[in-house]
Amino acid sequence: MKNDNSSFKNSIRCPPVTGKIGPRGEFGGEEYLYFAGNNYLDLARRTELIEGATKAVSNYGASFGAGRTTTGTADIHLKLERKLAEFKGTEDAIIFPSGYLGNQIMLSGLIRDGDTLLYDGWAHPSIIEALPQSSENVIEFNHNDIDDLRKKIEPEKHGIVLVNGVDPSVGDLAPLDQIMKTTEGKDFRVLVDDAHGTGVLGANGRGTPEHFDITSDRIFQTETMSKAFGSYGGFISGSHDFIEKLRGVSTTYRGSTPLPPAVVGASIAAVKVAMKEPQLRNRVKENAQYLVNKLKFSNVKADWYGSGIVNLDISERPSKVISNHLLEKNIIVPYIHYPDSDSPGKLRLTVSAGHSKEDIDFLVDTISELFEE
């Protein structure tokens, strides 16, 4: 018997999750093909993560029940931080509950007196909310518009440029090569929120700067374990001195209960798998490329910029209608709100390493049918 999912449409865009998340997930007791979410490496259901979480819970219980700076630092927190530093090739790393808090934690250690903060117009709300409320020196520049950035940075002496590495809605990349050139010779740092780049982009999966082959001590990344790593929680990596500074100055870090055992156990396993299996991040890109080519072959336009996000061009068709049609065919592609407009003619598809060619073929065939109607 099917579950009763009749009420889900009032508040959420697909039936509730009732099984493990993956390219084929169980929603409302039924199997759906899943081209949504951010589980890019398809790790959330991996045995290593489940075993890591289970072992940690049976060892430590459900929670550490105290802040990191009092009695809540566990050996596995330290192990995860060491593992993330190894993954990033840095001296140290700091973990904290929720990637969303990363920009706030980062800025608490990065902002200097009189800094000008120039943020991309499509910056994620976690960047916007981290900006100081009182500062007059907070300036927006047009999304990925280097000329606008150049114009606005010109009169400024020192500060920070803040961008999404990969835009979460459209999937386009911040032009970091040009941003670095524009800020060269000026006392400006660049904060990259790499929630959607980490684990997917770059030769070692280290994110957008690595994708552009840029290493610079002017770049600071905020990252998450909730997307490509299939687990949960935020992290920042860097020099030991900088990470120690964040541990000292961030009240958000000091004042919150740390990641619980299950999450830490799963995250350690996730980082290990991501490092051991580089083919997973290659698969994400191969799948995205295959999807775009296949759509093109079927005369459906799509944009892709190299991440796990593909943007379907639906032109005049309402995204909600397309999304609901796909849902009826047991394919989950929720409509989302875009930063540039309410009716953008786009629909966001995400691919994972776990999608098969058959999954993608079925998606494209279904989309083509709908577009022919």
Ligand SMILES: Cc1ncc(COP(=O)(O)O)c(C=O)c1O
């Ligand atoms: C660009 C960006 N930054 C930060 C976050 C928050 O990360 P988390 O979900 O790990 O809290 C998200 C989540 O969607 C995001 O898209």
